[in-house]
Amino acid sequence: MFALRSIALACRTGARLSHGLSLAAALLLAASTLPAAAQTALKAGDVAVVALRSDTPDSLSIVLLRDVEANTEIRITDNGWKAADAGWRNNEGVWVWKTTAALKAGTVVHLSALDTTTPTAKPATATLTKVGTGSFNLAAGGDSVLLYQGTEAAPVFLFGMNNTAGAWEADASNANTSALPTGLTAGTSALALAKQNNQLYAKGVFSGTAAELLQAIATPGNWVADTSATPSEPGPFIITSASGADAAIFTPPAGTAVGSSDASAAIALDDTTMVVGDDEANVLRVYPRAGGAAIQEWDYGA
Numbered sequence: 001m002f003a004l005r006s007i008a009l010a011c012r013t014g015a016r017l018s019h020g021l022s023l024a025a026a027l028l029l030a031a032s033t034l035p036a037a038a039q040t041a042l043k044a045g046d047v048a049v050v051a052l053r054s055d056t057p058d059s060l061s062i063v064l065l066r067d068v069e070a071n072t073e074i075r076i077t078d079n080g081w082k083a084a085d086a087g088w089r090n091n092e093g094v095w096v097w098k099t100t101a102a103l104k105a106g107t108v109v110h111l112s113a114l115d116t117t118t119p120t121a122k123p124a125t126a127t128l129t130k131v132g133t134g135s136f137n138l139a140a141g142g143d144s145v146l147l148y149q150g151t152e153a154a155p156v157f158l159f160g161m162n163n164t165a166g167a168w169e170a171d172a173s174n175a176n177t178s179a180l181p182t183g184l185t186a187g188t189s190a191l192a193l194a195k196q197n198n199q200l201y202a203k204g205v206f207s208g209t210a211a212e213l214l215q216a217i218a219t220p221g222n223w224v225a226d227t228s229a230t231p232s233e234p235g236p237f238i239i240t241s242a243s244g245a246d247a248a249i250f251t252p253p254a255g256t257a258v259g260s261s262d263a264s265a266a267i268a269l270d271d272t273t274m275v276v277g278d279d280e281a282n283v284l285r286v287y288p289r290a291g292g293a294a295i296q297e298w299d300y301g302a
Helices: 002-017 024-034 210-217
Strands: 046-051 059-062 073-078 080-082 087-089 094-099 108-112 120-123 127-131 144-150 155-162 188-193 197-200 223-226 262-269 273-278 283-288 296-299
Touching: 046 144, 046 155, 046 210, 059 073, 080 144, 094 108, 120 127
Parallel strands: 155 188
Antiparallel strands: 046 059, 046 197, 059 108, 073 094, 073 144, 080 087, 094 127, 108 120, 144 155, 197 223, 262 273, 273 283, 283 296
């Protein structure tokens, strides 16, 4: 709503300054007034675990399956999820990874020494901050890792990995077990492997769409395990069509007539909406990016 008000204000201001201001120019002026996004809101499957080490020091590798903006946070925990209570089995560790620069889809984030007070992150354009008093310590006897945004009270789950017995448990009954959280799907945004100290995604594809890579990563047969060797960093990953790409794509509803305009422009507001400037009609409209009728309109023809 703030973004829409900013666009309307910018266009009206521009109109007062110059009656000859084109709508395309007003659109660009409007875009310059929009506040910078605090972070990229991720959804299940936008990231995935691609390596895990439970031998000391603990480490984890995560691939980004879409572009992320600076200040994007991902929370990483070995706390289990209790299905019966729809909440955490607490007292284990939570780290908050926060990027200080935009990162492209396909980037592998490697986090090492997570069981210490001085973990490191690669790429270096990120910080790791501990939350709470619990200790992050991946058990050699098997454990789970959950990635999420939001807060501990209201998590939005992104990916889950279980490294105990090849299946998610019915509940988090001890420090090593976890139920599959609501919002994650086994075989796409969640993975369960038979217990090994170290696990590495090594046999699947490394180039394809985000959906193709996600499905391959979540396939147990594409992983290799070793009880002693340290998994190497997987990759590189090449994503041919990243999920949540910034391109402003609009699909008109069935029956829409083909027309033309001497000058028009479109800017994506977020993952679901885009603003379109029709210079010929002197109208600014906000549309769903999935297609359909305008959900907001400003007419500057008068």
